[in-house]
Amino acid sequence: MFVSNAGWIHFHRPRSRPAAALYRQNGRLPWNRRRPRARRQNLETMRAVLEDWFGWDLDARVELDLSHITPHPEREAPNTATCYADSLVFPKESTNWPERLPGTALLWFRNDLRLHDNEALRLANRAESLLCVYVFDERYFFGRSRRGGFPRIGGHRAYFLRECVAALRQALRSRGQELLVEVGSPLELIPQLVQKFHVQHVVFSKEVTEEEVATENALVRTLEQAATQGKVSAAIQCHAVWNSTLIHIEDIDYALPGKVSPAPSTRLARASNGDPSSALPPFPNTFTTFRRQVEKTWPVRKTWKCPETLQSLPAEALSFRTVAWAGALPIEYPAEATRVGVEPPKLLLMRPFPDPRACYDFHGGEVMALSRLQEWMWQSRSLTTYKETRNGLEGPDYSSKFSCFLAHGCLSPRLIYAQVRNFEARLQSNESTYWLLFELLWRDFFRFTAAYHGNALFQRAGLRHTRPREGALGGGHERRPRSAVTRRREELTSDALLEAWCQGQTGLPFIDAAMRELLLTGFMSNRARQVVASFLVNDLGLDWQLGAEWFETQLIDYDPCSNWGNWCYVAGVGNDPRSGLRYFHPLKQAHEYDPNATFTKRWCPELFWADSALIQTPWKWGPKMQKAFRVTLGEQYPHPVVTLREPGRPRTASTKAQTPTAVKEQPNESI
Numbered sequence: 288m289f290v291s292n293a294g295w296i297h298f299h300r301p302r303s304r305p306a307a308a309l310y311r312q313n314g315r316l317p318w319n320r321r322r323p324r325a326r327r328q329n330l331e332t333m334r335a336v337l338e339d340w341f342g343w344d345l346d347a348r349v350e351l352d353l354s355h356i357t358p359h360p361e362r363e364a365p366n367t368a369t370c371y372a373d374s375l376v377f378p379k380e381s382t383n384w385p386e387r388l389p390g391t392a393l394l395w396f397r398n399d400l401r402l403h404d405n406e407a408l409r410l411a412n413r414a415e416s417l418l419c420v421y422v423f424d425e426r427y428f429f430g431r432s433r434r435g436g437f438p439r440i441g442g443h444r445a446y447f448l449r450e451c452v453a454a455l456r457q458a459l460r461s462r463g464q465e466l467l468v469e470v471g472s473p474l475e476l477i478p479q480l481v482q483k484f485h486v487q488h489v490v491f492s493k494e495v496t497e498e499e500v501a502t503e504n505a506l507v508r509t510l511e512q513a514a515t516q517g518k519v520s521a522a523i524q525c526h527a528v529w530n531s532t533l534i535h536i537e538d539i540d541y542a543l544p545g546k547v548s549p550a551p552s553t554r555l556a557r558a559s560n561g562d563p564s565s566a567l568p569p570f571p572n573t574f575t576t577f578r579r580q581v582e583k584t585w586p587v588r589k590t591w592k593c594p595e596t597l598q599s600l601p602a603e604a605l606s607f608r609t610v611a612w613a614g615a616l617p618i619e620y621p622a623e624a625t626r627v628g629v630e631p632p633k634l635l636l637m638r639p640f641p642d643p644r645a646c647y648d649f650h651g652g653e654v655m656a657l658s659r660l661q662e663w664m665w666q667s668r669s670l671t672t673y674k675e676t677r678n679g680l681e682g683p684d685y686s687s688k689f690s691c692f693l694a695h696g697c698l699s700p701r702l703i704y705a706q707v708r709n710f711e712a713r714l715q716s717n718e719s720t721y722w723l724l725f726e727l728l729w730r731d732f733f734r735f736t737a738a739y740h741g742n743a744l745f746q747r748a749g750l751r752h753t754r755p756r757e758g759a760l761g762g763g764h765e766r767r768p769r770s771a772v773t774r775r776r777e778e779l780t781s782d783a784l785l786e787a788w789c790q791g792q793t794g795l796p797f798i799d800a801a802m803r804e805l806l807l808t809g810f811m812s813n814r815a816r817q818v819v820a821s822f823l824v825n826d827l828g829l830d831w832q833l834g835a836e837w838f839e840t841q842l843i844d845y846d847p848c849s850n851w852g853n854w855c856y857v858a859g860v861g862n863d864p865r866s867g868l869r870y871f872h873p874l875k876q877a878h879e880y881d882p883n884a885t886f887t888k889r890w891c892p893e894l895f896w897a898d899s900a901l902i903q904t905p906w907k908w909g910p911k912m913q914k915a916f917r918v919t920l921g922e923q924y925p926h927p928v929v930t931l932r933e934p935g936r937p938r939t940a941s942t943k944a945q946t947p948t949a950v951k952e953q954p955n956e957s958i
């Protein structure tokens with residue numbers, strides 16, 4: 288496969304296929320250097336053709352090496368050091384870190400898979416030698432969610448994560464370092480490495496959610512125990528570094544567990560159990576209070592640039608650089624997987640078939656993240672219209688698509704901030720440029736909220752500590768005489784309803800389109816997320832935790848704080864100043880955000896012939912209409928699992944009492 292000077296992508300044909308068939312299939316694809324989208328589509332087609340040749344095992348057997356294709360000049364991956372040189376300056380000292388760390392530091396990469404603005408790396412690099420480690424945590428790869436029993440991590444995210452780790456390893460190698468990759472439990476593996484390489488400092492980025500904090504604390508306990516038994520150095524120290532938010536936890540005046548001042552470089556056990564009963568006020572319940580306080584001064588620290596060279600590997604580790612001991616990026620699950628009796632796991636780290644309808648071709652890694660930042664902000668200048676387009680559903684540029692990179696730590700939120708300020712100073716400052724920062728504050732807010740409320744975020748009662756209404760059929764329902772359709776709803780069990788929702792088979796085209804997009808690509812727009820979440824809670828009357836768990840499985844950009852925080856919010860158990868559930872009427876939302884039904888038809892192609900004005904209410908189609916639209920309900924497309932009240936019709940007194948508040952956008956509060 289190569290790109291000719293004329294800009295055509297040529298495929299070599301595998302010999303095993305008849306030449307005529309292949310020629311029809313591949314031929315030549317135009318690769319227009321001036322049109323990145325066209326190029327992307329061609330690359331997608333190319334991938335699809337290759338997938339077809341090699342079947343579903345493409346990624347396992349053949350690594351698509353596109354590096355020899357000359358990159359499009361506009362899409363060229365920027366070099367962190369040069370491209371953003373003016374915003375990447377050394378920040379004020381974050382904490383009271385020591386100038387030097389004696390001995391070897393082990394840097395455990397978690398959701399901070401980048402070199403730029405990575406404070407954990409910065410601290411670890413002060414040691415005499417540095418050992419970088421990433422562990423594919425078996426708990427997520429083999430585990431199941433608590434209520435729904437879904438896999439904790441699905442194929443889309445697993446593949447993206449693998450790309451992020453591969454890119455990190457590449458970046459470290461280019462600076463004379465190495466990334467040791469392991470699969471298993473960090474609680475077992477890290478102490479082993481500490482012992483083997485005589486590590487004195489274990490450095491990692493601080494997380495805030497239940498499981499991750501439990502892991503951190505357990506690791507500290509294990510190391511302390513090992514130290515008392517003489518297995519590891521008695522001077523072993525753990526350093527948990529705050530690394531993930533726009534606003535540093537130390538720079539907001541709220542009492543939060545995890546606040547580490549005044550002595551951050553102490554044992555984690557002391558550090559992570561900050562005292563919430565200190566003199567500082569508690570973290571606010573509402574976003575507005577938090578935002579106003581932050582916006583008074585915007586205390587965003589400057590970003591930190593990674594040095595060109597890093598400390599060397601410990602002497603004992605130098606030998607593993609060229610041997611398999613450095614760990615292979617797992618394409619398939621390790622043999623031990625069969626021991627725990629999980630289903631064939633090899634699919635999970637492989638990319639599901641890349642759907643050419645996806646709004647964006649997500650690839651993990653720091654370079655891809657910086658490239659996206661460059662492309663979206665500076666080249667297409669989509670930032671200038673972000674506020675107007677952010678509720679879109681289709682295409683790469685209606686929103687930034689930064690979330691996937693932020694969730695895995697390939698992109699620093701402070702770098703985005705610096706770039707926005709740069710953009711405002713050089714090109715344009717308007718409501719849209721502000722709004723991106725506003726959304727990043729929502730991300731921070733959910734993270735601090737998770738830190739403050741701890742486990743409550745994952746409980747059914749959420750942050751309100753009140754029980755949500757049990758199985759209530761929300762405000763979308765009209766009390767009508769029973770029809771065939773409403774009977775169907777009653778006959779369906781909760782499991783069947785959940786299954787229909789997850790698979791995009793509810794019979795409500797807009798909902799199905801969004802859920803199929805999630806299933807097939809691992810991404811869904813913010814607007815669609817709100818609508819499908821509201822539908823699950825209010826219209827299907829299902830437990831919101833099941834929805835949150837399904838999102839956890841599917842989303843590439845899964846972030847426990849943003850996901851569970853938003854779900855709590857929609858389910859009415861979060862920190863929404865308005866009481867009650869938030870209701871997004873699916874029909875109203877469809878008419879408003881997908882008026883021509885292009886999004887719906889893209890993901891529900893069986894409804895392609897349906898009239899755009901009628902497509903959202905298939906239960907109203909009589910036999911003649913079904914014939915005209917070339918679809919038979921119950922065959923090509925399912926009957927709806929619920930019937931919905933027409934939007935805008937006044938509610939009766941009896942339904943009013945039960946119904947959740949329909950969402951009326953409040954510009955200063957809406958997410």
Ligand SMILES: Cc1cc2nc3c(=O)[nH]c(=O)nc-3n(C[C@H](O)[C@H](O)[C@H](O)COP(=O)(O)OP(=O)(O)OC[C@H]3O[C@@H](n4cnc5c(N)ncnc54)[C@H](O)[C@@H]3O)c2cc1C
Binds near residue numbers: 854
């Ligand atoms: C039910 C539900 C579940 C969600 N789960 C996740 C999740 O697991 N991970 C995740 O990153 N986001 C989640 N979100 C928030 C939001 O939908 C995504 O961040 C956004 O769609 C990502 O696309 P983008 O990067 O193009 O967003 P943009 O509109 O370009 O926003 C820029 C950035 O701001 C932040 N942001 C925007 N909206 C929100 C929000 N509502 N809450 C928190 N941060 C926000 C994100 O970091 C995002 O990357 C969820 C929203 C809902 C309603």
